[in-house]
Amino acid sequence: MDFQLSEQQRDLQQLVRGIAQKELKALATRWDRTHEFPWESIRILASAGVLGLTIPEQYGGAGASWFEAVLAIEEVARACYQTAMAVLGELGVQTQVIVHYGTDAHKDRYLPPIARGELICAICMTEPDAGSDVGALKTRAEAVEGGYVLNGSKILISRADVAGVFVTFVRFGNVPGSRGIGAVLIDRDTPGLEIGPGDETLGGEQLFPVYFHDLRVREDAVLVKEHGFRKLMSAFNGQRCLNAAISLGQAQGAFDEALSYVQSRQQFGQRLADFQGIQWLLADMAIDLDAARLLMYRAAANAGAGLPDQVEAAKAKAFANEAAIRVSNQAMQLFGGHGYLKSMPVERYVRGARFGALAGGTPQIQRNIIAESLVGRRRMPRD
Numbered sequence: 001m002d003f004q005l006s007e008q009q010r011d012l013q014q015l016v017r018g019i020a021q022k023e024l025k026a027l028a029t030r031w032d033r034t035h036e037f038p039w040e041s042i043r044i045l046a047s048a049g050v051l052g053l054t055i056p057e058q059y060g061g062a063g064a065s066w067f068e069a070v071l072a073i074e075e076v077a078r079a080c081y082q083t084a085m086a087v088l089g090e091l092g093v094q095t096q097v098i099v100h101y102g103t104d105a106h107k108d109r110y111l112p113p114i115a116r117g118e119l120i121c122a123i124c125m126t127e128p129d130a131g132s133d134v135g136a137l138k139t140r141a142e143a144v145e146g147g148y149v150l151n152g153s154k155i156l157i158s159r160a161d162v163a164g165v166f167v168t169f170v171r172f173g174n175v176p177g178s179r180g181i182g183a184v185l186i187d188r189d190t191p192g193l194e195i196g197p198g199d200e201t202l203g204g205e206q207l208f209p210v211y212f213h214d215l216r217v218r219e220d221a222v223l224v225k226e227h228g229f230r231k232l233m234s235a236f237n238g239q240r241c242l243n244a245a246i247s248l249g250q251a252q253g254a255f256d257e258a259l260s261y262v263q264s265r266q267q268f269g270q271r272l273a274d275f276q277g278i279q280w281l282l283a284d285m286a287i288d289l290d291a292a293r294l295l296m297y298r299a300a301a302n303a304g305a306g307l308p309d310q311v312e313a314a315k316a317k318a319f320a321n322e323a324a325i326r327v328s329n330q331a332m333q334l335f336g337g338h339g340y341l342k343s344m345p346v347e348r349y350v351r352g353a354r355f356g357a358l359a360g361g362t363p364q365i366q367r368n369i370i371a372e373s374l375v376g377r378r379r380m381p382r383d
C-alpha cells in the first residue's frame with residue numbers, strides 16, 4: 001500500500017485547500033447561523049471543477065478515485081461543515097447507487113446536473129421504527145399496472161427542502177426482512193410526496209420528515225430491486241469513507257485552531273504551548289488524526305474504481321467518528337472559557353464533529369460489521 005500522493009492528487013488537495021481556507025471558511029458562520037443550504041459554497045466548488053468527483057466523466061463528473069474524493073472532502077470539512085455535508089449528498093450513497101446500479105436512462109437524466117451542483121439528491125432510508133435496523137423498514141411499494149404505489153414515511157432526511165430527486169428505500173410487496181428491500185427514484189414534483197417541517201440540528205443543518213401518500217412511480221423509476229439490499233449496502237461503503245473524511249476534516253480544523261492558539265496565548269509567564277501537559281495533549285490529538293487518516297486512506301485506496309470494502313470502511317468510519325469527538329473536545333479545552341464562545345470557530349467544529357457518529361451507521365453498527373468478519377454473522381431477532 002502506497003499512501004504517497006501523486007502529483008495530480010497533491011494538486012487537487014492544494015486546490016481544494018486553497019478554496020476552502022480562502023472562500024468556504026469565510027461563509028461557514030453564515031450557513032451555521034441561517035441553516036440555509038450553502039448554494040454559494042457549492043457554486044464556488046462547481047466553478048473550480050471540484051464537484052462530481054466520483055461521477056464518471058461521460059456524465060459530466062471528474063471520474064476521480066475514492067482516494068481523491070476523500071482528499072477533497074476532508075479539505076472542505078476542515079473549513080466548513082455545512083458545505084462538506086452538501087458535498088456528501090453530491091458524492092454519497094444516493095449518487096453511487098445511480099452510478100453503479102442505475103440504468104443508462106437514470107444516469108443520463110440525473111448524473112450531469114448532480115455533477116454540476118444543480119440537482120440535489122436526497123437519500124430516504126431512515127424511518128420512525130427503522131434506524132440502525134434498516135432491514136425493518138416499512139415504506140411499501142405495491143405493484144400496480146405499469147409501476148408501483150408507495151405509502152410510508154421517513155425521518156431525519158438531509159436536504160429534503162432543496163432536493164430535486166429522492167433515492168427512496170422501499171419494501172417491495174410483502175417480502176419480509178432485507179430480502180424485500182430495494183430503492184426507487186422519486187422526482188420532487190411527484191403527487192403524493194410531502195416534505196414536513198425541518199428540525200434544526202446541533203451541526204446547523206435541518207433534517208426533515210418525508211411522507212409518501214399513494215405516490216405512483218413508473219416501473220422505470222425502480223433503481224434496485226433484485227439483490228437490492230446488498231447493492232444499497234455496498235454503495236454505503238463509499239458513503240462511510242466520505243463520512244470518515246468529514247469527521248477527520250472537522251477534527252483537523254479544530255486542531256489547527258487550537259495549535260495556533262496555544263502558540264500565542266501566554267499564562268504563568270509562558271506560552272501555553274511550552275507546558276509539557278499541553279504538548280502531550282497536542283501529541284495525542286496528532287496521533288488520532290494520523291490514525292484516522294491512514295485507516296481512511298486504506299479503505300479509499302483499496303477501492304480503486306469500485307466501491308470500498310465493507311470492513312475497511314467500517315473501521316475507518318468508526319475510528320474517525322470517535323477520534324473527531326475526542327480531538328475537537330480537546331481543542332476546545334485548549335481555548336479555556338474562550339472556546340465556549342459562539343464567536344470562536346472551535347465551538348462550531350465541536351458541534352460538527354458530533355455528526356459522524358450519529359449518521360450513516362453508528363460506530364456501534366460498524367463494530368457489528370467488524371465483529372461479524374471476525375466471528376461470523378450474529379442471528380438477529382427477526383431472522
Ligand SMILES: Cc1cc2nc3c(=O)[nH]c(=O)nc-3n(C[C@H](O)[C@H](O)[C@H](O)COP(=O)(O)OP(=O)(O)OC[C@H]3O[C@@H](n4cnc5c(N)ncnc54)[C@H](O)[C@@H]3O)c2cc1C
Pocket residue numbers: 122123124125126130131132133155156157158159201207355358359360361362363364365368
Ligand atoms: C446529521 C444527520 C443526517 C442524517 N441524514 C439522513 C439522511 O439523509 N437520510 C436518512 O435516511 N437518514 C439520515 N439520518 C439518520 C441516520 O442515518 C440515523 O439516525 C442512524 O442510522 C441511526 O438510527 P436511529 O437514529 O434510529 O438510532 P437507533 O437505531 O435507534 O440507535 C440508537 C442507539 O442504539 C445503538 N444501537 C442500535 N442498534 C444497535 C446494535 N445492534 N448493537 C449496538 N448498538 C446499537 C445505536 O448505535 C445508537 O447509539 C441522519 C442523521 C443525522 C444525525
